[in-house]
Amino acid sequence: MRFWFPIRRLPKATWLAALGSLLFLGCGVEPDINSTSSKSVIYSQTSRIRGLDPASAGEVSSSMAIARIYEGLLEYDYLTRPYKVKPLLAESMPEVSADGLVYTFKIRKGIYFQDDRCFPDGKGRELVAADFVYSIKRVADVKNVSSGFWAFNKRIKGINAFQEASKSDEPTDYSIVVEGLQALDDRTLQIKLTDPYPQLLYILAMHYSFAVPHEAVEFYGRDFVNHPVGTGPYRLVEWKRNSRIEFARNPKWAETGRVETYPTEGTPDQEAAGLLRDAGKTLPFIDRVVQYVIDDATTPWMMFLSGQLSLSAISRDNWDAVITGDKKLNDSLEKRGVDLISSPTLDIYYIGFNWDDPVVGSSADPEQDRRNRKLRQALSCAYDFG
Secondary structure (H helix, E strand, O other), X not given: OOOOOOOOOOOOEEEEEEHHHOOOOOOOOOOOOOOOOOOEEEEEEOOOOOOOOOOOOOOHHHHHHHHHHOOOOEEEEOOOOOOEEEEOOEOOOOEEOXXXXXXXXXXXOOOEOOOOOOOHHHOOOEOOOHXXXXXXXXXXXXXXXXXXXXXOOOOEOOHHHHHHHOOOOOOOXXXXXXXXEEEEEOOEEEEEEOOOOOOHHHHOOOHHHOOOOHHHHHHHHHXXXXXXXXXXXXXXXXXXXXXXXXXXXXXXXXXXXXXXEOOOOOOHHHHHOOOOOOOOOEEOOOOEEEEEEOOOOHHHHHHHHOOOOOEEEOOHXXXXXXXXXXXXXXXXXXXXXXXXXEEOOOOOOOOOOOOOXXXXXXXXXXXXXXXXXXXXXXXXXXXXXX
């Protein structure tokens, strides 16, 4: 589920979690994040969050942070195998035309953007279908320099004409009609495709299509990247770039009576692993999430041992001191209530080369091109992906 505390795991990753810190709480009034009874998760990562604008953020660290604040029509049902998407801000899965070109979504009622000063009286308004039209147009707007236009490029009818119009020196006119992107009414969104594109459902679970209120973009302007305003379970409390970011439970959920629950079905292996013990409980579980950016492996490990972090990866230097010969946690850490979490994952690594670079790129000179190719191969072989 999207509301689990996210741990970005490495292949066959092993993490330690201080169970005393991972206490869960259902929806309720806004928590006092300074209270000792507040349920928090504090962790670190090396990747820096570049921004919190769904249209322009492309790397994993930013998209994970964005997903705490913003939401889309669909989300992944992570306990289902094989993976599939399910409704989130949509009432149900879309009605799809026989030719696979028209997708019609019904938008859930009673979903509100968080309270923010960009709205009249600071009160967040209800989500409508036009918010998705606006949000996808923002991805197509060249002025936003979005890394996600590939998801809609030549797929939605009229979206490329809108992108071309946005190249004007004048402010982009969002009233321009895109044939394939229509809010038929406040609760109905229709997407028309140029060709069948079954991947659209998975695209709509990505942050590029998350709902953004036009009021926030217009109010904050270029600083919108630092002032996220979403419908999600958390809101941004504080962000010290390249150092620390903090999220707290979005009180709008409790105010509007919104209820989301943990999944009730899974595979036998998932049930054996304890992933269904919270079945049917109200989400989100956690009041507060604090994330540090720490480059070296030693510092977060020492912070974990001193109780400053809720979980930590085990650095190579500490492996033998932490893990026994039979791959279990040593007795001293077990007695402290520390839990060992190990899980295989599928990851893709790659090295990118600047094709225009005269040293590693392509060349019109066949001999130079051969040397460059050999150099690229050597660099690829020299990199330790382990």
